[in-house]
Amino acid sequence: MHRRVLRRSGVPAALIALAIGLTACSSSTSELEEQDRVAQGNAAPAESPQVSDPIGGEIIPVPGSVRAVVATGDRVAAQVENPPSLELGRVDGTSWSAEDSVPLPAGAGTASTAHDGTVLVPHGDGVVLVSPDGGARELSGLGPVSAAALTLDGRLLTGTPGGEIVVRDADGAEHHRIDGLTSVDEISVSGDGSVTALSRPDTVIASVDLEADHAGPLLRAGRGAGLLDELGEGSVIASDTVGGTLLVYSTSPVRLHQQFPVASAPWAVAEDPTRQVVWVASTGTNTIQAYDLGDGVGMLRADIPTVRQPDSLAVTKSGTVVVGSADGAGLHLLRPTLTEPAS
Template sequence: MTLRVHRRSAVTAALLSLAVGLAGCASTTSQLEDYTGIEQGNARPAASPQVSDPEGGEVVPVPGSVSSLVAVGDTVVAQVDGPPTLEIARVDGTRWIPETTVELPADAGTATAGVDGTVLVPFGDGVVVVTAAGDAREISGLGPVTAAAVTTDGRLLTGAPGGDVVVRDADGTEQHRLAGLTSVDRISVARDGSVTAFSRPDTVIASIDLDEDGAGPLLRAGKGAGRLDEYGEGTVVASDTVGDTLLVYSTSPIRLHQQFPVAAAPWAVAGDPTRDVVWVTSTGTNTVQAYDLGDGTGVRRAEIATVRQPDSLVVTASGTVVVGSSDGAGLHLMRPSLPVPSS
């Protein structure tokens, strides 16, 4: 084949090479922007597959979709929507034995466990404090509350919409306020008394020193953390829903110790002291897994099919694992035997 060479060919070739190079850079830059532009924070449970086939145990109906589960000994409190109530039951093995129902305000937030054995439910003007027996006390006049917890010395901690953690006495009177977070979606008090706050919009977890004016130290919690729960004396675990990992932190001060991959779209997490594992639900696969954290890497000990949209999870004092469906599929109660890890 004959090649025709023009005087301006070198310049043209150079310009063409530059254009191709710039186009390549633009393409690479675009890809990089696509990668780094993945939205972080604001985690939500992923939509589950339509079909689920719970494995073992018992599936029991509840009057509504389950948004949260709390265990106080072998009593389990299921927060359900439509209308919002707490369904309190005694759990015996895989039997769900209903005991009482507590009505909640229409704008009730997520129920969590207090270190004093109560259940705390934030709402638009305060906190509802409920005992395991179903006795309820409403602390109102606090303004909107996004999260609530009780310290080991009996003080009430509340989250404010602007991101402040408010320290109050047991009756709700404000004593002190800590700023520095975008949002307060969960306040955790570990058994050693250390306090941790979680901000879901920017996926940040922070140590809270109640004598300080601001939150900190602060750490980015994965790509998009969903839920957080206490584990052991001074440890919390969090699901990185966007990054498909489990995060394990010490709490005094906050420090990341482990991060390892789990099944797709992890959401609810719960410590299990009877088996010394952490359970994690996967809304991406309608399963719940158990992970042994003992060797520092996180070893999966079990994976069990469960109800559709398993957005809540708890483990009772005697070892019953309870998974709640936010899609109306009820509760899955199981007592799995985990295989002994190979040496």
């Protein structure tokens, strides 16, 4: 899918020029701050309309509000709060089979998933790791961790609220620190091994060389980036929550390839390789949309009402779209049919 997304003939020349220009002048966060003084960054999910009317699929109740949803194959982990836990289950079509519940520390950060199926949850003194078979272990004593990821060779990457990425072995022992960001709010490892980090306070996306001392190159990610998700083997997608757009980047090095408007206040994003689209959850409208990126511009293929406050989103290997409600409405499991692209 990523080859279709990054096809040169479909990329607007103005966006390529913008990406090249920003890469050339973006060697440090301080330089980025000088580029413009427009209020930006510090994105958070927008408050949703009180009324929602989910269409299609099934609503699955889960305890508390859903903070994050991740999928590996057809196994889904829903991170819930009050009390904090990972609710693990198998998805078959729009049916949910609960498997286990893993308690999480109070104040835990947002869950993510690695290529080997491990679910990682950062917290105030380390990381909880849940293996594909449901076994959980906690690495503590690492200090505050704001984001976590596993490299393809099994190294643990942890982000700090102060903007450092720490390269560790599989047992948490520190090897190396990389600075240069204001904060590390998300770390993405693509299928080709390239590493990308998001700093939400100043809405910056950065390439990360694990052998370097500083992150970079850095690019401004819209007016207020929300979440990242992997796209193919060498690309990521990001929601520009404040600017109301979807951003598509290559990752080695980071370079902007597409940017286009989507529904109000996009937050969660997820690749759907079964349908070759990208799903975007809009908390401003309580809807999810599917966009086909193949022609260089986002083509809307579905617009579906879902649960209130859809702050999280994932797609299973077989194509079930799972939406999590941060308002206590549970999980919305759908098997959507896409509209045909306009001729």
